[in-house]
Amino acid sequence: MKIQPENLAERIVWRTLIWTWPLYALGALYVVGPVLAWVLTGLVALVLYLGPAIRPDLRATGPIPWLAWLWVVGMIVMLFALWAGHMDWGLGTKKTIKSSIGWAKGWALLALFPLAGAVLPIRREVIIRAQCVVGLWTLVLAPLLLSAPYIGLPERVFTSPLKAIGGPGPEYFTLFLYTFDPSTWTPRWQFYAPWSPFAALLGVIMILFALEEKHRHWMWAGLLAGVLMILASKSRMGLVGIVFCTMCPRLLPLVARTSAWFVVSGFIASLAIWGAIAADIIQAGIHGFRSARADSTRVRETLQRIAYERWQSDAVWFGHGIVRPGPHLVEYMPIGSHHTWFGLLFVKGLIGFFAFLIPFAIHFAVVTKDAAIHPRGRLPLGLLMTFLLLSFGENIEIEAYLLWPALLLLGCHMREMANEHR
Template structure:
């Protein structure tokens, strides 16, 4: 049980575990955005305080020297995001007030994308604690969904209340506590669970699936996977369904590249695909079009937002971007330009500099995890996390949702911890 798992755990591990285990309690209070935004900085302060109080013995390597080069790359890249923000604000004369507000937004968004991997790398966090916490959080979705289905069946509204914590600032959707929402096109119930909107719940279901599969206790593992599956199904996210079904087979296949049987199978499959290329292509294209046509209004808005973002980025602010998000015209339902897509949003707000500041560390981390996945179970999960992040960056703005998927970023950092890498490599050598 949790008491055994937390035996001799550090204060940081306890904070992480109870933050995960109490996910739905925090959500009902409307505090998910605050928890995710504050947690990373709180853990950093605890680490700094611990180092300051204890000091570093002369015979011990300083903790900062043990940080993975990839984690340093994330830190530098997210600081580059801040630089792009400041330069764009100065260039476009947005004023001191707007600059301060945007900097605070950076600290609650892009900064956390580097901060949680840094914490996972610095702190000696037991990955079993993160896995158990995610299992509890994921399984908590089941009773939440049952209550929501009951309310919907009785014709009761899914909206509960708007948390007064919204006064702190952030996207209003993050403080809107509800059992379910309504699909604007079909008017059927659609669950967003702990996320601000339903597609983001699909994103969380994929992360929960990957991490819950690393739980060693079979009962908790099954409950976690069940919860993640319920989240994915009821979110009705088209991208979520596809990624959820494909992610585990992809990770298994990509983590077995050292196995000669995989290459033999690849040698058989590729020629077969070439021979069947035309019908496979037509089937994939037809499936893709059917998915897009299932919600034509949403597809139209996304495509129009993308065109506006690209045109205005190229014509108005190609290097540093516009600095701030701007509402679009009526044709896109006044949604922010660059929303629903991390890369278009980056180009519009932070220009080519911001685009590269995410693309470079994400690409190198994905490649590194592909290599490390051949030796480490932790890295296999991190490889899946990288794949999900890359895939969902085409449908969501990653910095907006970091307050809910921070456990995945923390796991990335844990898998890059030198001690964990050494253990994984040693086990592979011993098995060989």
């Protein structure tokens, strides 16, 4: 089945997504993501303003869904929390402007892309096929990437001059072929992500999209690329995600069936016999999972503890405004990094924490309900589960520039649900 974009919005999305690898080679992905978000938002404003006067293939399919409004309000509250934190700590106008620009390139994207997907006539099939095209690019480039450390090619090829625009770090503008794991000094790959664990979660998202692809060849391109990204990145989160984020949405409809409750009842009753053994097995598995990369686990847990203690003692409501350098104990990694929830508490306090938690939790509940009764909810639920998993090991806002296809599809799903109830 051939899928081609049919209007301006779809063409913008299609071409941006299928050119992911060339844009990465230019070190431009971190710039393109936010620019795309604001361009699509401008198109949303134009479509809503002109209404029936705009060309038929670009007309809005309905009013903005309430879930999209919830995300918009939440991210605006996030911006106010940022300003309040900067005022509390006297960080000055220059840092406030810089952080506001960072909000426009990060947190704002969590609202803008779903808004664009909910209003603009972008079909989910176009996003799914384009993601599988990226998967084919990945498979074609895989021999070069996987052989690079063994044939003497350098880890990094170059850093784009676009880094002058500003960002979280030079790795967001650098073309890497591979990196070395500092704990084992073995190569691991990050593909078009700034680091390997994030690449693994992008691999999970690739698989989730591919499972919804109706063309068999494109489906296999996406599936194989996703599995490759997870395995080559050597990330524990990716292994967890490939199991739970793909299986749970497909098993959820069973919960609505009476027969499933009998199975669950029997399972719970049997715990009296083998529950202790199962608990020991699970505990051993968790210990093995944590000890697989013990140094990484120690640093992350220490960062989380410091962030929590500093939030509780210094800035409960609006946080510290910005991340702060960590001590030698955490290898000087910034306090407020490597965990979305602890990072929010440290940087933006309780106000920022709930500005993200409330829309995320409500969206998760709505999508879970829809996935239980309708196949269209499987992909959005899997994506939200991946975001949840990602939030426990990364700062989700600084990675939104690569999560935009998933965010856009969440908006498409909002539109589908809203149209059904009209």
